[in-house]
Amino acid sequence: MDNILEVKNLSKKYLEFELKNVNFNLPKGMIMGFIGENGAGKTTTIKAILDIIKDYSGEIKILNFDNKKETTKIQENVGVVLDDMFFPEILTPNDINTIMKDTYKNWDSNLYFKYIKDFSLPLKKQIKTLSKGMRKKLEIVTALSHHPKLLILDEPTSGLDPIARNEVISIFQDFIQNGECSIFFSSHITTDLEHIADYITFINNGEIVLSKTCDELLNEYGIVKCTEKEFDTLDKKDYVKYIKTKCEYDVLIENKKAFNTKYKIKTIDNITLEDLMLIMVKGVK
Secondary structure, eight states: OOEEEEEEEEEEEOSSOEEEEEEEEEETTOEEEEEOOTTSSHHHHHHHHTTOSOSOEEEEEETTEETTTOHHHHHHHEEEEOSSOOSOTTOOHHHHHHHHTTTOTTOOHHHHHHHHHHTTOOSSSOGGGSOHHHHHHHHHHHHHTTOOSEEEEESTTTTOOHHHHHHHHHHHHHHTTTSSOEEEEEOSOHHHHHHHOSEEEEEETTEEEEEEEHHHHHHHOEEEEEOHHHHTTOOGGGOSEEEEOSSOEEEEESOHHHHHHHHOOSOEEEOOHHHHHHHHHHOBO
C-alpha cells in the first residue's frame, strides 16, 4: 500500500520538551487520528510536517516529496486547518477566494462557493464578525477548495455544534473515497475519530506510544475490571497499564479473547479512545 505521508525519526528539542524519534506512515485513501493530551507533541509534529518549525531532525515525505526540498509541490497538494485562524480578520470569504485563486493552480472557485453555500457562510462579512464555529467552517472550506491530496487538520471540529460536526465529517469521508486522498486528523474529540479514523497514532510526552488500526484498538483492546485479589494473579506481560480506583482495578489489555481464555475474568469492557488515553497517560505498569 502506497503511503501519502511518511514520518521517520522526527526529533525536535526545546528547553523543556523534546520530540523523540517519531515514526508513522499514513497510506493513501486513509484517515489517521492523532491523539494525545495537551503538550504531548501533536502540534509540534504537525508544524514539523508542514516545515513551519526549523532545526528538527528526521525525514518527512509527503506524496514522496521531501518536505524541506520540494515545498512548492507539497503546498499545491496539501490542505491545512490549524488550531488558530491564519487569515487576517479584516478579510471576507469573498476576499479569500480572490487571494486563493491567485495562490493555487488548482483553486476551484465553484467548489469554494458551493461549500460556502452548504455551510451557510456569509460572503461579505469580515472574519472578525464571525463566530468561532463559522471561522472553523471557513478554514475547512478553504483547505478543501484547491483539490488537495492530503488534509492536515489540527482540531478541525473544535467549536462546531453536533450538526455542523456531522456535516464536516461527512465531507471528510467523501474526500477519501477515490482512494488517492488521505487525512491526518489531530483532535481532542475522540468520538469523531472513532467514527471515521482508519488508524490511530497516540503520542505521549513527545514519543509515539502506539500506531494501530482503529478497528484493532476498539475491537481487541479492553479494560478488565477486577478486585485487588484478582489483580494480584495477573502476569505483568498480559496487560499494558492499570489504574487503581477506590473499589477496583481498571486494567488495559491488548487482546480480550486471549486474556479471557487465560484468566476467566468475566468483566472485560470495550474500550473507547478516551479510555485508552486516560490509562496510557495516568496508569502504571
